[in-house]
Amino acid sequence: MTNPKQSLPREVADRSGSAGRGGEPTGPSETTGDPHQGALAHAAEGHTAAKSAGTPAEHADLSAKSAGTPAEYADLSAESTGTPAKPADTLTQKAGLHMPYPPKDAAIVLSHIIFAFAALLLGGVAGLLQGLVRGGMVELPAGIGYYQLLTAHGVLMALVFTTFFIIGFLYSGIANTLGGKLLPATRRFAWFGFVLMASGTVLGTIMILLNKATVLYTFYAPMQASVLFYIALVLLVVGSWSSGFGMIYQYRYWRRKHQGQLSPLFAFMSIVTMLMWLIATIGVAATVILQFIPWSLGWVDTINVMISRTLFWYFGHPLVYFWLLPAYICWYVVIPKIIGGKIFSDALARLSFILLLLFSIPVGFHHQLMEPGISPLWKYIQVVLTFMVVIPSLMTAFSLFATFEISGREKGAKGLFGWLKYLPWKDVRFFAPFMGMLIFIPAGAGGLINASHQMNGVIHNTLWVTGHFHLTVATSVALTFFGITYWLIPVITNRVLTPAMNRLGIIQTVIWLVGMFFMSGSMHTAGLFGSPRRTAYTTYNDHPDAVLWMPYHVAMAIGGTILFVAVILMVYNIFAMMRMPKGDTPYPIGEVSDQAEPTPKLLEKWWIWIVLVVVLILFAYTIPVLEMLGQSGPGSPPWVTW
Amino acid sequence: MHIHRLEKIWIVVGIAMLGVFLVVVGVGAFAMGMQPPGSHHDHAHHTGAIDPEKVDETPPFDNPRLEQVGDKEYNAYMVGYAFGFSPDKMEIPVGSTVHFQITSSDVVHGFQIPGTNVNMMVVPGEVNYLSHTFTEPGEYLILCNEYCGIGHEYMATTIIVS
Numbered sequence: 001m002t003n004p005k006q007s008l009p010r011e012v013a014d015r016s017g018s019a020g021r022g023g024e025p026t027g028p029s030e031t032t033g034d035p036h037q038g039a040l041a042h043a044a045e046g047h048t049a050a051k052s053a054g055t056p057a058e059h060a061d062l063s064a065k066s067a068g069t070p071a072e073y074a075d076l077s078a079e080s081t082g083t084p085a086k087p088a089d090t091l092t093q094k095a096g097l098h099m100p101y102p103p104k105d106a107a108i109v110l111s112h113i114i115f116a117f118a119a120l121l122l123g124g125v126a127g128l129l130q131g132l133v134r135g136g137m138v139e140l141p142a143g144i145g146y147y148q149l150l151t152a153h154g155v156l157m158a159l160v161f162t163t164f165f166i167i168g169f170l171y172s173g174i175a176n177t178l179g180g181k182l183l184p185a186t187r188r189f190a191w192f193g194f195v196l197m198a199s200g201t202v203l204g205t206i207m208i209l210l211n212k213a214t215v216l217y218t219f220y221a222p223m224q225a226s227v228l229f230y231i232a233l234v235l236l237v238v239g240s241w242s243s244g245f246g247m248i249y250q251y252r253y254w255r256r257k258h259q260g261q262l263s264p265l266f267a268f269m270s271i272v273t274m275l276m277w278l279i280a281t282i283g284v285a286a287t288v289i290l291q292f293i294p295w296s297l298g299w300v301d302t303i304n305v306m307i308s309r310t311l312f313w314y315f316g317h318p319l320v321y322f323w324l325l326p327a328y329i330c331w332y333v334v335i336p337k338i339i340g341g342k343i344f345s346d347a348l349a350r351l352s353f354i355l356l357l358l359f360s361i362p363v364g365f366h367h368q369l370m371e372p373g374i375s376p377l378w379k380y381i382q383v384v385l386t387f388m389v390v391i392p393s394l395m396t397a398f399s400l401f402a403t404f405e406i407s408g409r410e411k412g413a414k415g416l417f418g419w420l421k422y423l424p425w426k427d428v429r430f431f432a433p434f435m436g437m438l439i440f441i442p443a444g445a446g447g448l449i450n451a452s453h454q455m456n457g458v459i460h461n462t463l464w465v466t467g468h469f470h471l472t473v474a475t476s477v478a479l480t481f482f483g484i485t486y487w488l489i490p491v492i493t494n495r496v497l498t499p500a501m502n503r504l505g506i507i508q509t510v511i512w513l514v515g516m517f518f519m520s521g522s523m524h525t526a527g528l529f530g531s532p533r534r535t536a537y538t539t540y541n542d543h544p545d546a547v548l549w550m551p552y553h554v555a556m557a558i559g560g561t562i563l564f565v566a567v568i569l570m571v572y573n574i575f576a577m578m579r580m581p582k583g584d585t586p587y588p589i590g591e592v593s594d595q596a597e598p599t600p601k602l603l604e605k606w607w608i609w610i611v612l613v614v615v616l617i618l619f620a621y622t623i624p625v626l627e628m629l630g631q632s633g634p635g636s637p638p639w640v641t642w
Numbered sequence: 643m644h645i646h647r648l649e650k651i652w653i654v655v656g657i658a659m660l661g662v663f664l665v666v667v668g669v670g671a672f673a674m675g676m677q678p679p680g681s682h683h684d685h686a687h688h689t690g691a692i693d694p695e696k697v698d699e700t701p702p703f704d705n706p707r708l709e710q711v712g713d714k715e716y717n718a719y720m721v722g723y724a725f726g727f728s729p730d731k732m733e734i735p736v737g738s739t740v741h742f743q744i745t746s747s748d749v750v751h752g753f754q755i756p757g758t759n760v761n762m763m764v765v766p767g768e769v770n771y772l773s774h775t776f777t778e779p780g781e782y783l784i785l786c787n788e789y790c791g792i793g794h795e796y797m798a799t800t801i802i803v804s
Contacts, residue, residue, distance in 0.1 A: 147789060216789055220750050222694075222766060223791070305750065305767055348645070371763040372680035372770040379678060380671055387660055394656040398649050448663065453671045453678050457759045461752050461787035530756025532787035538795035543783045545756045597644040633691035636766045639749045641724045641791025 102181040105171070106492040108190045112168025113485065115198060116161045117574055122205075123156030124567035131519070131560030135553045136537050146536035147214050147642060154217030155208065158319075158473065159236065160201050165481050166326045167193065167243045170270040172488055173329070174247050176587040177264035178254040182246075189246025193239040200235025203228055214642040216534065218316070219292070221308045224638035227296040230288050237281050237288075244274035262599055265346055266333045266589060272353040273325040275606075276360055279613060280318030283364075287311035295638065302635030306373045306628050313364030314621065317386075321360040323473050325353070327480035330433055331400055334484070336590035338429050341407025344399040346592045347599040352392035352399075354609055359388040361613060362620030366451040370460045373631070378624040379453070385620060386451045393444060400437060406593070428505030429497075429588075432483030435513055436476040443471035446524070461534075463556075464527025467520045475516050479509060482570060487588060489577045496583035504573055511566040519559025526552035679762035679772040694766035697721055697747040708732045708740075720744040722751035722764040725793035727784060733802045739775040740801075751797065752787035763788065776803040 100106075126149040132138040133146050140146065171190055175182045182190065207213040213229035251271050255263060263271075287308045295303045332349045336342055343349065365382035368374060408419020424430045446468045449455045459465060486505045490497050527533070531549040540546040602608070645653075670676040697703050702719040706728040709717045718740050721728045734740060744753055744764050751764040755774070762770045764786075776782070786797035 145792065147792065147794070150789075214792075220788075223749050305765055309750075309765075345646075348649070368763075369678040370680075370761055372765055372768040374680065376671060376677045376680075380668060383667060384664055387664055390656060390660050391653065394653055395649070398652050402646075402649075452663070452667050454667065454676050454759075457678060457761045460761045461754065530754065530783075532752070532754065532785060534789040534794075535787070536795040540783055540785060540798045543781075543798075543800070545783050631691050633767045634693050634695070636694045639724070639791075641749055641793075 100494050101492050102175065104187060105175045105182050108182065108187060108194070109168045109172045109175075109488070109492050111194055112164045112171070113488065114574070115194075115201075116164035116168065117485075117571055119156040119160040119164065119201065120567060121571050123153050123161060124564050126150070126153035126156065128560055128564040131557040134535075134537050135557030136550065137554070137557055145211065145214060145642065147216070147534075148208060148211055150534060151214050151216050152205065152208050155204060156201075158217055162323045162473070162477070163236070163240055164197065166273070166322065167197075167240065169326055169481070169484055169488065170247060170273065170329075171243070172492065172587070173266040173333075173589075174250055174270055177266045177589060178250050183250050183253060186246040186250040189242050189249060193242035193244075193246065196235045196239030196242060198239075200232045200237075200239060203235065204232030207232060211642070218312065220312070221292070221295075221303045221305050222636035222639050223642075224292075224296050224640060227293060230292045230296060233288050234285065234293075237285055240281065241278060244278050247271065247274050262346075262601075263604060264589075265343065265349060265592070266329060268350055268604065269325065269329045269333065269353050272357050273322065273329070275610070276318055276325070276357050277322050279617075280315050280322065280361055283311045283314035284316075302637055304629075304632050304635045306371070306632065307625070309368060309371070310364065310374075310621075310625060310628065313367045314361065314617075315364075316367060317364050318360040320469070320473065321356060321389075323477045325356060327433070327436060327477045328353070328356075328396060330480050330484055331396070331437060333590050334487075334588050335400070335430060335433060336403045336407070337588040338427065338487075339404065339407055339424055341403045341410070341590075342593035343590045343596070344402040344406070344593060345596045347597055347603065348395055348399055350599060350603040352395040354603060355392040355395075356389060357609060358613055358616060359385055359392075362616045363389075363451075365620075365624070366456070369453060369456045373628055374624055375627065378620075382620055383451055383453060385616070387448070390448070397441075426502070426506065428502050428509060429483055429487045431506055432486070432509040433480040435509060436479035436483070439471050439479070439513075439516075440476040443468065443476055446471065459527055461532055462527035463523040463531045463533050463552075466533045467523030467527055470516060470520045470523065475512070475520070479512060482509065482512075485570075485574065486577075487585065489574065490580065490585040491587050493578060494582055494584065495577065495580040496585055497577075498580050501573065501577060501580060504569065504576070508566050508569045508573060511562060511569065515559045515562030515564075515566055517559070519556050519563060522552040522555040522559065526556070680768075680770050691767060692745055692769060694745075694747060697745060702743070703745055708734070711741075714738040716740045718742045718744075720753075722746045722753065722786065722797075724748050724751075724791050725786070725797040727753075727786075727797070727799045730799050731802070732799075733804065734776065736779045736803050737775070737777060738803070739773060741771065741773045743769055743771050745769045749790050750788050751790050753784065754787040755782050755784050755801070757782065761787070776801075779803050 129138070129140065129144075130146065130149050130153060133140060133149075140149075167190075171182065174186075204213070207226050207229040210226075213219075213225035215223045215225045215229070219225060219229070219233075247270055251263065251267055254267070255261075291303050291308050291311075294300050332343065336344075363382050363386040365374060365379050366386045369379055369383075404423060405413075405419045408422035411422045413419035413422050423434070446464075450459060450465065450468060482505070486497060486502070489495070526549045529549055529552075530545060531552070537553075538546070539550070671678075692700055692703070698721075702717075703721050706719050706721045708729060709719065711717050714735060714737050716734060716738055718729075718732060720742060722744060723746065732740075742753070742760070742762075744762070745768065746764045746766040748766060750766065752762070753764050753770070753772075754761045758774055758776075760772055760774045762772050764770060780803055782801045782803060784799045784801060786794060790797060
């Protein structure tokens, strides 16, 4: 057992920080400068504070700027000049010389992460009970419904755990790569977002527990939940917008200060992720605010069901990429550092993210292939657009394995696959995300089946689909997030991952994989035999087909129980990590390979990509939505069928 | 932008496979008629839209039934509701083709016959269509595969092929 810290070089790699300074301040809002930037340049070279103090020109510049700080940035400049004798304050922190992670940023990141895992625990309890009920092993005590648990499981896992974790993780990396800490305004955006999202979660969970919102996390009309459930969803989404705006604010600020420079890869990828999220959530916000809320308040009598479903799936598919992209950020940017290698190509990494941005949104119809009211031509067009994500996925697979192979060969690996031996299998920060990557291969192949016209008819709304997203989001994404947690908590709490905790992390990952093998494997198989998803225990009057599914449902329950053990261990590990010894853990950000080609500036010209996304969305949706509106009847009155 | 030679090969092979997949799906759908359900929508005598509150007074759903329209050919006019299908229990001779036409009188339901490719959404306000030829005898389960409420798991019927 090697201490995972040993494989971590001490320098911090904000490569862009080493380039020249940006334009001089031009207005009051720009007068603070970036107090950490000069320092970072040296941090990347692993220099000490003493050394960097020897670049007086830069630091003079820095303090001059800090002195002119407007009130808004008072606390930032106060922190950065709190020890005036040592302008390289943040340098020492960045280089891991026993300086604390900025406590205000740590509070933001930690709050999101802990909230996420609390949701995972509650959602895990619901999941365990569901598995046992469906396997015919237990009956719920009076008052709790299977579908209530199913709603809680979906909302807490798919919407709450993911969104909170992602925002916490992205903020940590934004802080690290865009100046070393969050700007005061960014922090305000982050906290405002957190409070809205947390209130939305609490309100939504209460409504679900009161059985006022047993509509599942897809809340399909014309089932009508309490208006408070829809308001809870609005709070969750609007809160996430605030967090997205905070990241964009800090990114724009950094770029103004570093004109002509390439932004750090982590930050670029975070902005793509949040941009996609902002564009995608317009759909769910539109259906909830314009359709569901007026209807559930009784202001209108009916709801257009097909429009609401179409708006939901306009959001619903990019939602899955919103889960995936942060995992890709870990794979592209963090994993190379952890294995002691280099990022294969900055340009290709950015290109694959831009392609994912373009082809994530105009594809929702592949969830609606079995529905009336959409012409076959438009279904096919969106299927073609869906399949385009194969290209960035293949690029990603190539880049990651190129990084693994090159780094192995640099360490002396021989033969075609000798480099495999040089990967740090016993380091949970690598092992958990790597297992996520591996599972993504069959998971992605299953996705191609789901998105195909004819094959979708075999598996639509069967347990196969449940099995599919328990591989994608609940394994590829979840294991990557767990792997991130094992270094992110030490980073932000100024602790070091102990070998014992590392071992627990590996054990937790293996338990998760074993549980998922049983659960997702059985779901896929039972689904192919026709067993429907989202259905409580039933044998359909002992119909022979349904009786045949039962052994698989039992295996699902066993797998779910094993997974629950892994959830408990994960939650325990988080508490235990808070008590690990103090020390410095650098934020692992990979460096780009020396052989990589320079990145074309075009990739950071956002207006081009935003216009292209909008054009693709309008192309894919305008005509079918007009057709839907043109042929729709009077709409549906509300129903409460639970 | 320079791309590594091996990566070029990898991506070109990937895109070629993608092309093959899409051609197979497209030819299946448009040349061989293996379209997803709902595709008869524009050609049918129905407008597609139906008032979900007036299903029981709108033909043909005012009288849900199995109707023989030819030799071993049937129209099944069906309504999904919480929590059942109407008509209940249908019987047809083996080798029959059934044209299912279904709508919902309340919430969204599913219509699936395990062991076949029959799988479609039943949406209030819309009529969905799907045809299937039953070549094997047996008692086929018809079930709702979209959550529709507290009794969702009881929403099922059968079609007997003899």
